[in-house]
Amino acid sequence: MTPVAALSVTPTAIDGLLVVALDVRADNRGWFKENWQRRKMTDLGVPDFGPVQNNVSFNTAAGATRGIHAEPWDKFVSLARGRIFGAWVDLRPGPGFGTCVTLELGPETAVFVPRGVGNAFQTLEDETAYSYLVNDHWSLAAKDSYTFVNLADETLAIGWPIPLEQAELSDADRAHPRLADVVPMRPRRTLVVGAGGQLGRALLEAWPEATGVTRAALDLADPASVAAFDFSPYGVVVNAAAYTAVDAAETDEGRAAAWAANVSGVAALVTAAREHRCTLVHVSSDYVFDGTATEHAEDEPFSPLGVYGQTKAAGDALVATLPAHYVLRTSWVIGAGKNFVSTMASLADRGIAPGVVDDQYGRLTFTAEIARAVDHLLSIGAPYGTYNISGGGEVMSWADVATAVFTAHGRPVSDVTRVTTAEYRAGKTLAPRPRHSALNLAKIEATGFVPAPVADSLAAYLD
Known part of the structure; x- marks a missing residue:
């Protein structure tokens, strides 16, 4: 020797x-x-x-x-x-x-x-x-x-x-x-958790070969459900499931449910991903910030205002303990099904003139764009960590978005009444919202990903 x-x-x-x-x-x-x-x-x-x-x-x-x-x-x-x-x-x-x-x-x-x-x-x-x-x-x-x-x-x-x-x-x-x-050995598959939601459906549309599971098969809020699930065939697990009822999370029942799904469930996913050597992709939210900064970078310290944001921040911290992870932080998510844009379109078609908040700012993030970003990061083998993803272009208020929808539906701009957050909240029990939700996109852009302009995605969605 x-x-x-x-x-x-x-x-x-x-x-x-x-x-x-x-x-x-x-x-x-x-x-x-x-x-x-x-x-x-x-x-x-x-x-x-x-x-x-x-x-x-x-x-x-x-x-x-x-x-x-x-x-x-x-x-x-x-x-x-x-x-x-x-x-x-x-x-x-x-x-x-x-x-x-x-x-x-x-x-x-x-x-x-x-x-x-x-x-x-x-x-x-x-x-x-x-x-x-x-x-x-x-x-x-x-x-x-x-x-x-x-x-x-x-x-x-x-x-x-x-x-x-x-x-x-x-x-x-x-x-x-x-x-x-010889039949080549098949690569480990991709699992989409929360396949029944807006984002889950967009991911499965982008990845027809992926396996999607709904809450009936894998309930993050139930530790026994996660423990019983077989993760061994999967190399990538995308967590598109979450408790997202922002206002209900402020109630006693909602608080417990939010922590069960967004924290305890995520902790169980992290444990499973570590044991089975999976890359875990986890979708987060601008609600982990208080909205004081006009634009949020990935390394901004957590400062959530409400229970939903607190649980999402805790989940992010748990995922970050896993070496092979991506946290995709999003804002103002729009996909198939009921959402702000579809609601505004319905009001416009029915001739209803809403009052819409004009002092909360951000960019819409369409689920197809999130799916495209996830696929991009995985395909190029981008460095693990946290990435912001939203649509590109100018920052808008909710009232700006509503006005764009009403205009596209042939309704006059005057049908949308611009109100302050304080005016909108009067007489209602609502969770606090960050005033500024715009995300800095420089990090994901540096990987070669070009976010689609919100205006283009909104026009395509309304078509």
């Missing part, structure tokens, strides 16, 4: 397959190495893959050959003793399918193998101990998710040091299909 001077990580021809040169310290007594060192290795580019199980394969004689198996988890392969010839084949869908990498490994070298990449090895020495960390618990049912390719596939043309006819193989490994007959 040749000692290595320093830890290093090298990419290979297979996307995500990494070769790790380990720092092995040897003396007259033997040798020592840090086989897995989370901080050092992740700093060098190895994914923080969260191993939960350590397996060891002891092989009595040289020539023991195993694989090629692609498994539904990531693994970190290394040796405690002996040497192997390793072979890895990309069995994921895409242009890399069928790419093969081979390498000889001793205790001084490890390999990070991403989900869906087939793994095989042949021992070159007697009494070889092959060790691997995985980030999911093995089960008999999990084996049904494996994808295999034959060790002797002619197109791969792997140069096994010990010819396969002289090697020790299992009958199952001999019977695996050739590459031409």
Whole structure:
């Protein structure tokens, strides 16, 4: 064994397959190495893959050959003793399918193998101990998710040091299909929680292959419902569910319901996402701010005025504890179904002249635009964190929006009476609202996302 001077990580021809040169310290007594060192290795580019199980394969004689198996988890392969010839084949869908990498490994070298990449090895020495960390618990049912390719596939043309006819193989490994007959391992799916709501419907329209669940199947306000749900097939979970009855949240019953769905339920989602290595996308609100600032950046400290805003802020803080997360903060959401724009359109059509608040300011955010932003961030692999998303263009008041709707419906501007918040609240029991809800969009724009102007989206919506 040749000692290595320093830890290093090298990419290979297979996307995500990494070769790790380990720092092995040897003396007259033997040798020592840090086989897995989370901080050092992740700093060098190895994914923080969260191993939960350590397996060891002891092989009595040289020539023991195993694989090629692609498994539904990531693994970190290394040796405690002996040497192997390793072979890895990309069995994921895409242009890399069928790419093969081979390498000889001793205790001084490890390999990070991403989900869906087939793994095989042949021992070159007697009494070889092959060790691997995985980030999911093995089960008999999990084996049904494996994808295999034959060790002797002619197109791969792997140069096994010990010819396969002289090697020790299992009958199952001999019977695996050739590459031409292999069905690529399907990527982990996307789950939309709250599929029955305005945003949930927009997300499923954008992602027809995603799985959507309504409250009947996954109720965030019910811990037992979340605990019973199987998150293991999903790589991305989008939380489009929330308690959004802003005024009702100020009541005793509403306060408890808001905290149950927006905080306790989100905490359970975070726990599930961490356990199953999911990216969690969580939709938040301008109500986490008091509206004092005329425009809100992502790093503005929380300052919610009411119960709804308090629960959303608490949920945001919980989601931020998860490394793989996106919080999308929105304002004045408009989608299919009942909302401010549809209400104003109905009033205009019925000849009703409303009084509309003229001293609260923001931008409409259409659900299709939120869905587009979520898809953009996931597709480009944007840095995790919080992003503001709303429509682009000029900041408007609610009265400005109402006037635009009435005008589009052929009603005179005079039909909309502009009132102050104080005038509108008189005699009503209403939750406090932020005066300024406009969100700074510079961060998401820097990723290449261009928010559609509110005026254009509103015109399309009214059509």
